[in-house]
Amino acid sequence: MESSLPAFTVEQVLQATGGVLLSGDAENVFYGVTTDSRQVKKGNLFVALQGEKYDGHDFVGLAIEQGAAGCLVHSAAKLNLNAAGKEAALIKVADTLQAFGDLAHDYRRRFSIPVIGLTGSSGKTTTKEMLAAILSRKKKTLTTEGNLNNLIGLPQTIFRLTGDHEIAVLEMGTNTRGEIKRLTQIAVPDIGLITNIGPAHLAGFGTVDIVAEEKGDLLLNMAETGTAIVNVDDEAVQTIAGKWPGKRITFGMSSDADITVQNIVKNGARGISFQLMVGSSVSKVEMKIVGIHHVYNALAAAAAAWAAGMNCQSIVEGLASFQPVSGRMQIIQLQNRAFVIDDTYNANPASVREALMTLKDLKSNHNGYVFLGDMLELGDAAPEMHRKIGVLMATIGVNAVFLRGDFSAITASGATEGGMPPQNIFFLSPDEDGMPFLKEHLQEGDWVLVKGSRRMKMEKIVAQICDLFGRDDTGDNTGRGNNKSGVNEH
Numbered sequence: 001m002e003s004s005l006p007a008f009t010v011e012q013v014l015q016a017t018g019g020v021l022l023s024g025d026a027e028n029v030f031y032g033v034t035t036d037s038r039q040v041k042k043g044n045l046f047v048a049l050q051g052e053k054y055d056g057h058d059f060v061g062l063a064i065e066q067g068a069a070g071c072l073v074h075s076a077a078k079l080n081l082n083a084a085g086k087e088a089a090l091i092k093v094a095d096t097l098q099a100f101g102d103l104a105h106d107y108r109r110r111f112s113i114p115v116i117g118l119t120g121s122s123g124k125t126t127t128k129e130m131l132a133a134i135l136s137r138k139k140k141t142l143t144t145e146g147n148l149n150n151l152i153g154l155p156q157t158i159f160r161l162t163g164d165h166e167i168a169v170l171e172m173g174t175n176t177r178g179e180i181k182r183l184t185q186i187a188v189p190d191i192g193l194i195t196n197i198g199p200a201h202l203a204g205f206g207t208v209d210i211v212a213e214e215k216g217d218l219l220l221n222m223a224e225t226g227t228a229i230v231n232v233d234d235e236a237v238q239t240i241a242g243k244w245p246g247k248r249i250t251f252g253m254s255s256d257a258d259i260t261v262q263n264i265v266k267n268g269a270r271g272i273s274f275q276l277m278v279g280s281s282v283s284k285v286e287m288k289i290v291g292i293h294h295v296y297n298a299l300a301a302a303a304a305a306w307a308a309g310m311n312c313q314s315i316v317e318g319l320a321s322f323q324p325v326s327g328r329m330q331i332i333q334l335q336n337r338a339f340v341i342d343d344t345y346n347a348n349p350a351s352v353r354e355a356l357m358t359l360k361d362l363k364s365n366h367n368g369y370v371f372l373g374d375m376l377e378l379g380d381a382a383p384e385m386h387r388k389i390g391v392l393m394a395t396i397g398v399n400a401v402f403l404r405g406d407f408s409a410i411t412a413s414g415a416t417e418g419g420m421p422p423q424n425i426f427f428l429s430p431d432e433d434g435m436p437f438l439k440e441h442l443q444e445g446d447w448v449l450v451k452g453s454r455r456m457k458m459e460k461i462v463a464q465i466c467d468l469f470g471r472d473d474t475g476d477n478t479g480r481g482n483n484k485s486g487v488n489e490h
Contacts, residue, residue: 004162005032006107008045010070010089016106017091017099022076024089028069033103033159035152042067047100048074049152056096064088072096072103097151104155105186111161111168116304117187119172119180119218120195121211122351123297124149126328127195128171130301134310134318139166149173154183167308174214175204181217191307192218193229195300197236198350203379208236216240227307229300232257251303252296259303261295266361269331269339276302276319281312285319290341291329291358293351327459329355335470337444343451344458347375349385352451353392359449360396366445367399371434371461373452374405383410390414400437404428404456434461435468442469 008030010021030045037059040046046063048056048071060071060079070089073079074096093099108115116131118124125147132143142165144157149171157170172183184192197212205211219228219240230241233252241248251259261274271288274295287298302315310318324330327345334340339362343355352375359368370393378385386407391414393401401424403411412425426432442448448465452458 005043006159006161007031008033008103008107010091012106013045013070013072013091013103017072017093017102019072019091019093019099022073022090022092024070025087026089028087028089030069033100033155035100035156037063037066040066040068043069045070045072047072047096047103049096049100050074060090072099074099100155101151101182101186104158105188107161108158108186108188111165113165113167114191114308115168115170115187115189116191116193116308117170117172117184117189117218117222118193118195118300118304119174119215120193121198121200121215122348122354123195123293123300124171124173125345126294126325127193127297127300127304128169129325130298130319130322131169131304133322134301134305134315135167135169135308137314137318137321138310140164141166142168144169144171147171147173149183150175151179151182154186158187172218177205177210177214178217180214181221184218184221189218189222189226191227191229191304192222193300193304194218194231194234194237194240195297196231196234196350197240198348199378199381199385200348200350202381203377206379212236212240216243219244222246229303229307231296231300233296249303249307251299257299259299259306261299264292264295266290268362268364269333276312276316278302278306278312278315283312283316285316287319287322289322289324289329290331290362291354293354293358294329329358332462332466333472334442334466335472336442337472338442338446338448338469340462340465341447341449341451342459342462343449344462345454347373347451347453347456349375349378349389352389355449355451356389356392356396356398359398359447363397363447366447367441367443368397368446369400369402369438369442369448370398371402371428371448371450371452371458372404372411373456373458374407376453376455382407386411387414387417390416390420391418394418394420400424400426400441402426402428402432402434402437402461404452404458428461433464435464438465439468 031043033045035047035049040063046068135141170187224246228244228248230250231237232250250257260277264274273286276285330342332340390411394415395418450461
């Protein structure tokens with residue numbers, strides 16, 4: 001059996017989850033924990049989760065056939081216990097999702113390594129990857145893959161911990177009130193970072209104040225011996241931090257911050273450079289990123305790394321080595337020497353504004369075009385927020401916009417309100433994909449921003465543009481990276 005797999009005795013599982021052994025061998029030892037019956041390996045503990053469209057209990061028999069040494073269930077009604085086999089341990093718990101998290105918490109407690117937990121309305125994944133680039137220069141680092149950041153994804157990440165790891169970086173997302181608190185309780189972070197707080201997922205939370213409360217649960221549920229990483233330029237984060245009684249390290253553009261910058265230089269498609277100030281040390285950093293908001297992500301990563309004991313040289317080298325994550329402000333140069341900003345992974349009002357302002361900077365005196373899908377899950381605020389984005393596109397000088405989604409007409413009305421000619425506003429449909437327009441108008445030096453919420457599938461537009469014009473990957477100004485899709489977008 002692989003020594004890297006987490007091992008649990010039946011008794012340890014019962015203690016961690018409060019479960020009851022229904023049948024099977026009480027002396028069993030489980031190696032590895034999975035929630036996917038298709039991935040069960042011999043000796044695994046299979047956890048039968050139940051969702052809106054699936055029920056893991058339907059696959060308990062299959063899991064055991066494939067070699068599972070035991071299963072966590074919350075109901076025995078659907079199970080043919082005779083078919084389960086005499087050896088496999090069936091453990092009943094009140095809630096399998098709760099038990100999955102409890103088991104991950106128990107496993108995390110076996111390791112004395114520092115754990116960094118991070119959340120925020122935007123920038124989480126990019127900050128996480130920047131932080132990993134820094135930490136991994138000196139330490140064996142466990143990092144959340146993609147966006148596996150919810151009540152299923154975070155335990156899955158924790159179960160990847162081995163004795164070789166020296167530090168862990170765990171991203172935390174949320175869709176519902178109370179999720180960050182629960183994730184914090186599972187992960188027990190020593191360092192807590194909130195990148196920022198803004199209008200995301202308002203359909204679920206209602207107001208930005210409630211979003212702030214939700215994100216703030218990261219700090220308020222850490223041990224008081226932990227360290228809070230505080231964005232001093234974000235008023236909502238500042239308010240939360242005011243309730244934190246423990247140690248803090250601050251970051252931001254303010255000269256009062258522990259980690260700050262000066263002399264920011266925008267280098268077009270090649271990226272951005274700045275003087276990083278860490279305590280009394282000042283170092284030049286050159287990064288292959290675009291957009292001032294990414295400087296904030298770099299500051300956040302630097303602050304968390306400093307809290308974890310990394311020196312200035314490692315922080316600078318790590319930030320310099322960072323490669324943009326696919327779908328997150330990734331610059332693609334086309335063969336006609338025009339550029340695409342692939343920011344298709346997700347969208348909320350704050351991130352769309354940031355992307356648009358970056359487009360304004362990059363296009364300079366060239367043309368700028370925007371393909372924009374709806375910003376989802378904004379609740380009652382959605383119409384007004386889409387209108388404002390439309391106005392902004394017009395006022396920053398976007399030459400033409402291509403819209404997709406139920407709020408397209410409202411976004412368009414905002415654009416015309418801001419002064420964009422109606423003939424420059426297009427609605428994407430099976431008959432209109434914008435490609436004929438681009439083929440006729442897109443020239444060397446022009447920029448195209450493609451953005452929208454995950455479910456809008458705007459990445460297909462990026463693929464169409466690249467197919468039409470061809471990618472030019474010969475230069476050093478193309479951001480490359482990998483993103484494994486995950487669960488929670490916020």
